[in-house]
Amino acid sequence: MWDNLPIEVQKEIIDKKLSFYVIDAMSIADKAGMGTRINTIMQTAFFKISGVLPEEQAVELIKKYTEKTYLRKGADVVQKNLDAIDLALNATHKVKIGQADSIKHMLPPVPQTAPKFVRETLGEIIAQRGEKMPVSKLPLDGTFPTGTTQYEKRNIAEKIPVWEPSLCTQCGNCSLVCPHGVIRMKAYDPAILENAPSTFKSTDAKGKEVAGLKVTVQVAPEDCTGCGACINICPAIDRANPGRKAINFGPQIELRDTEKQNWDFFLSIPETDSKFLNLSIPKGIAMKQPLFEFSGACAGCGETPYIKLVSQLFGDRAIIANATGCSSIYGGNLPTTPYTKRADGRGPAWSNSLFEDAAEFGYGMRLTSDKQNEYARELLASAKGKGIPEELVDRLLSNTQDSDEQIEAQRADVAALRESLAGKSESWAKELDNVAEALVRRSVWIFGGDGWAYDIGFGGLDHVIASGKNINLLVLDTEVYSNTGGQASKATPIGAIARFATAGKETSKKDLGMIAVSYGYVYVAQIALGANMVQAIKAIREAESYNGPSIVIAYSHCINHGIDMMKGMDQQKMAVQSGMWPLYRYDPRLKAQGKNPFQLDSREPDTSKLERYMYAEVRFKSLVQANPERAKVLLEKQRELIGRRYNEYRYLADRPF
Numbered sequence: 001m002w003d004n005l006p007i008e009v010q011k012e013i014i015d016k017k018l019s020f021y022v023i024d025a026m027s028i029a030d031k032a033g034m035g036t037r038i039n040t041i042m043q044t045a046f047f048k049i050s051g052v053l054p055e056e057q058a059v060e061l062i063k064k065y066t067e068k069t070y071l072r073k074g075a076d077v078v079q080k081n082l083d084a085i086d087l088a089l090n091a092t093h094k095v096k097i098g099q100a101d102s103i104k105h106m107l108p109p110v111p112q113t114a115p116k117f118v119r120e121t122l123g124e125i126i127a128q129r130g131e132k133m134p135v136s137k138l139p140l141d142g143t144f145p146t147g148t149t150q151y152e153k154r155n156i157a158e159k160i161p162v163w164e165p166s167l168c169t170q171c172g173n174c175s176l177v178c179p180h181g182v183i184r185m186k187a188y189d190p191a192i193l194e195n196a197p198s199t200f201k202s203t204d205a206k207g208k209e210v211a212g213l214k215v216t217v218q219v220a221p222e223d224c225t226g227c228g229a230c231i232n233i234c235p236a237i238d239r240a241n242p243g244r245k246a247i248n249f250g251p252q253i254e255l256r257d258t259e260k261q262n263w264d265f266f267l268s269i270p271e272t273d274s275k276f277l278n279l280s281i282p283k284g285i286a287m288k289q290p291l292f293e294f295s296g297a298c299a300g301c302g303e304t305p306y307i308k309l310v311s312q313l314f315g316d317r318a319i320i321a322n323a324t325g326c327s328s329i330y331g332g333n334l335p336t337t338p339y340t341k342r343a344d345g346r347g348p349a350w351s352n353s354l355f356e357d358a359a360e361f362g363y364g365m366r367l368t369s370d371k372q373n374e375y376a377r378e379l380l381a382s383a384k385g386k387g388i389p390e391e392l393v394d395r396l397l398s399n400t401q402d403s404d405e406q407i408e409a410q411r412a413d414v415a416a417l418r419e420s421l422a423g424k425s426e427s428w429a430k431e432l433d434n435v436a437e438a439l440v441r442r443s444v445w446i447f448g449g450d451g452w453a454y455d456i457g458f459g460g461l462d463h464v465i466a467s468g469k470n471i472n473l474l475v476l477d478t479e480v481y482s483n484t485g486g487q488a489s490k491a492t493p494i495g496a497i498a499r500f501a502t503a504g505k506e507t508s509k510k511d512l513g514m515i516a517v518s519y520g521y522v523y524v525a526q527i528a529l530g531a532n533m534v535q536a537i538k539a540i541r542e543a544e545s546y547n548g549p550s551i552v553i554a555y556s557h558c559i560n561h562g563i564d565m566m567k568g569m570d571q572q573k574m575a576v577q578s579g580m581w582p583l584y585r586y587d588p589r590l591k592a593q594g595k596n597p598f599q600l601d602s603r604e605p606d607t608s609k610l611e612r613y614m615y616a617e618v619r620f621k622s623l624v625q626a627n628p629e630r631a632k633v634l635l636e637k638q639r640e641l642i643g644r645r646y647n648e649y650r651y652l653a654d655r656p657f
């Protein structure tokens with residue numbers, strides 16, 4: 001162990017006369033059935049070696065408080081923790097301190113090849129030397145460059161997915177559900193492989209639109225969190241060995257160096273041309289570059305796949321107002337930023353104001369963009385005959401920008417316009433040059449959790465959807481205030497235990513979607529990626545294309561639910577099948593076609609699956625432990641609600657229109 005330490009660490013241990021112990025906490029957690037949770041194990045190790053209390057007394061107290069803390073999560077959780085304590089007691093090893101003679105060095109916090117700002121400012125903060133940095137190193141107006149999580153290699157996964165090309169159906173599901181933007185897919189010209197590292201994997205692309213091309217599914221080994229969501233969702237099972245899929249876990253340390261090379265090579269492959277992509281299915285999305293990557297969200301987070309999806313579809317033109325909550329923390333916590341940009345520099349602009357004002361904040365972004373666009377169009381219309389080609393002006397004014405291709409064409413025309421403005425010194429030309437970029441359509445989004453949408457920001461949200469303006473709201477519904485430790489919100493379902501609902505929530509979840517539907521001119525959808533990927537993609541695309549307000553409410557599994565996060569998408573599926581989370585879309589445009597705007601996308605609930613869904617989650621199961629009678633009453637109350645709500649939705653979907 002000593003010889004494996006970097007010399008800087010060896011020196012510090014010697015200088016500070018430290019005692020140094022190691023414990024293989026991950027193996028113990030695994031053995032005790034605790035997955036990757038090592039807090040109890042590390043706490044035990046601390047008391048074992050620190051001597052702050054006699055060992056026997058310390059162990060007795062730890063066990064007592066473990067029972068107290070975890071009882072509400074169930075007897076099995078308590079037992080696992082008690083087992084882990086026993087295993088940890090004899091597993092700490094004292095390392096013999098040697099000389100400071102290691103040939104290994106600490107890696108720099110960010111690579112030397114990173115941009116100057118990343119090295120000199122963000123790198124210093126990562127290395128915890130931020131307080132020594134002069135204030136002048138920080139951006140003057142507080143605007144931080146995007147695309148910087150790529151330089152912060154966290155290497156937190158013990159195991160990472162390994163791809164088996166021969167088994168892969170190239171469905172793209174793994175990439176779509178990856179919460180961290182780590183597993184990606186590209187189709188490319190086979191000639192590119194000439195320069196590939198020897199371990200780089202590829203196979204013939206499947207499907208007409210990519211015939212003759214090669215495909216690779218590649219993992220960023222140092223950014224993977226090891227959550228396993230991709231492996232869990234992968235449908236391709238090896239018939240000869242049903243325990244094996246088209247992606248399986250392998251040891252990160254052994255794979256790191258080769259996969260790093262492969263990842264770098266993968267990044268050098270040009271992005272798959274949009275004309276090959278069908279963006280209504282996971283496969284097409286998987287091949288589109290995510291403009292949200294490597295965030296610090298919990299491993300397996302249920303919110304981030306939706307954000308990543310929005311970034312893939314509209315990130316090049318998105319402006320995002322984020323409510324305070326998990327999405328504002330992993331979305332913009334210093335030092336690095338997960339929102340990123342394409343090779344041409346286009347990517348989302350993002351900001352967080354407050355918890356309660358996100359809707360109004362985004363509304364301001366919409367109004368500003370509209371005003372700038374209006375002004376640019378005015379100036380442009382009067383530029384005819386002043387040395388700007390007339391057909392260019394006409395094209396810029398008439399392009400409806402309904403598709404990616406039209407938007408790219410508009411961008412090319414804006415570039416041509418700015419070129420022809422370059423030599424002009426008149427004030428109208430300078431003004432037009434200033435606002436010319438506003439001629440390209442902007443996609444305005446407001447992101448936030450249920451605490452924001454259902455409770456604290458509801459007044460603003462209601463005002464903004466009522467405005468009729470073209471704004472898109474994405475509600476990341478974890479059914480609790482996740483970022484502050486799981487307080488109940490109006491989105492918390494009946495029977496769930498949360499802070500402020502410690503006896504299990506008695507009242508039903510507020511139907512935010514139906515409140516929005518009542519306006520008649522708001523696009524509304526309820527989605528769950530794990531239950532129906534195509535419906536989720538469709539809803540997000542429809543919402544964005546609707547020239548008016550839209551709200552998409554997305555089921556987001558969360559560590560606060562007390563689940564195995566690897567199986568979060570399975571819980572999403574069960575939530576829909578059991579009727580807890582109906583899927584629907586309300587598209588006001590359909591009325592003009594004489595069609596019913598309300599489309600119910602999920603089947604009649606199978607409430608016999610309700611217990612299976614609920615009791616796979618500690619938030620529901622713990623009530624059975626704490627108060628079985630009440631749990632039963634609330635379960636039946638929930639079952640009744642599901643039936644009533646389904647009948648109401650069915651009526652809305654089937655009524656003649």
Ligand SMILES: Cc1ncc(C[n+]2csc(CCOP(=O)(O)OP(=O)(O)O)c2C)c(N)n1
Pocket residue numbers: 303324325326327354355356448449450451452453456476478480481482483484489
């Ligand atoms: C007015 C106000 N009250 C409370 C807070 C503290 N706070 C920050 S994030 C948060 C929880 C956010 O919950 P939710 O909107 O559900 O988002 P999630 O974290 O679940 O994604 C709270 C209470 C705050 N920032 N501002």
Ligand code: SF4
Pocket residue numbers: 160161177178179180181182183219223224225226227228229230231300
């Ligand atoms: S293990 Fe998790 S983070 Fe890693 S590639 Fe799979 S889904 Fe992404």
Ligand code: SF4
Pocket residue numbers: 163167168169170171172173174175217230233234235236246247
């Ligand atoms: S989910 Fe499995 S089958 Fe689908 S693309 Fe990923 S590895 Fe291939």
Ligand code: SF4
Pocket residue numbers: 297298300301302303304326330478482483557558559560
């Ligand atoms: S607390 Fe929940 S919502 Fe927040 S980052 Fe973790 S898993 Fe995601």
